[in-house]
Amino acid sequence: MAASGVKLTLVAAVAKNGVIGADNRLLWRLKSDMRHFRTLTMGKPLIMGRKTYDSIGKPLPGRHTIVITRDPALVIDGADIVGSLEAALEKGAVIARETGGDEIIIGGGGEIYAQAMALADRLEITSVALEPEGDAWFPPVDLKVWREEKRASFTKSSDDEASFDFISYVRR
Ligand SMILES: NC(=O)c1ccc[n+]([C@@H]2O[C@H](COP(=O)([O-])OP(=O)(O)OC[C@H]3O[C@@H](n4cnc5c(N)ncnc54)[C@H](OP(=O)(O)O)[C@@H]3O)[C@@H](O)[C@H]2O)c1
Numbered sequence: 001m002a003a004s005g006v007k008l009t010l011v012a013a014v015a016k017n018g019v020i021g022a023d024n025r026l027l028w029r030l031k032s033d034m035r036h037f038r039t040l041t042m043g044k045p046l047i048m049g050r051k052t053y054d055s056i057g058k059p060l061p062g063r064h065t066i067v068i069t070r071d072p073a074l075v076i077d078g079a080d081i082v083g084s085l086e087a088a089l090e091k092g093a094v095i096a097r098e099t100g101g102d103e104i105i106i107g108g109g110g111e112i113y114a115q116a117m118a119l120a121d122r123l124e125i126t127s128v129a130l131e132p133e134g135d136a137w138f139p140p141v142d143l144k145v146w147r148e149e150k151r152a153s154f155t156k157s158s159d160d161e162a163s164f165d166f167i168s169y170v171r172r
Helices: 031-041 050-056 085-098 110-117
Strands: 007-015 019-023 043-050 062-070 079-082 103-106 122-128 146-154 164-171
Touching: 007 031, 007 110, 019 110, 019 122, 031 043, 043 050, 043 085, 043 110, 050 062, 079 085, 085 103, 085 110, 103 110, 122 146
Parallel strands: 007 103, 007 122, 043 062, 043 103, 062 079
Antiparallel strands: 007 019, 122 164, 146 164
16 A cells, blocks of 8 residues: 555454354454454544445444445445445545545455455454354464564453454564
């Protein structure tokens, strides 16, 4: 994304086995991670695949939502609809600049993370200490390409049904 002057960040909660969801839903309840996601994304253009949008069911307040679909007839009140990742990134860059920002967020799901990984500048990963069965995955983080910049660890609590780490990766 360097050419556009806008940074691209992938934000995901990923189980130890790479699973991010099943049957179009999340597999854990982590209130702390929901707060973390809100902090990382607030005020920024937020790109997601149509299935992830369906699983959330509404545009998230305070974030300019961009939904990627191959369905040219899809209309969502309060969200921009685009037909490709490239169109989403162009739209996101325009919105970021218009709102004085310099970052676009990709919020999933598996198909969109896989296509966007090569273009990302930063990964904000919540590494969840579970190994559930699932049908959507985050791509492997290649440590020859990505460097762990920051990590904070948290143990399971009444708010969070698993232990987890917040990890920031930047390109080497
Ligand atoms: N743990 C996390 O952090 C996290 C975050 C987000 C999502 N999730 C989970 O991930 C799962 C959903 O992920 P997913 O991989 O199944 O779906 P997804 O990536 O959310 O959406 C896939 C859809 O995006 C559209 N799409 C994908 N590539 C496209 C392209 N190049 N051009 C145009 N449209 C394109 C298509 O929509 P159409 O079918 O409409 O054409 C496709 O069916 C759910 O279980 C969700 O809960 C987890």
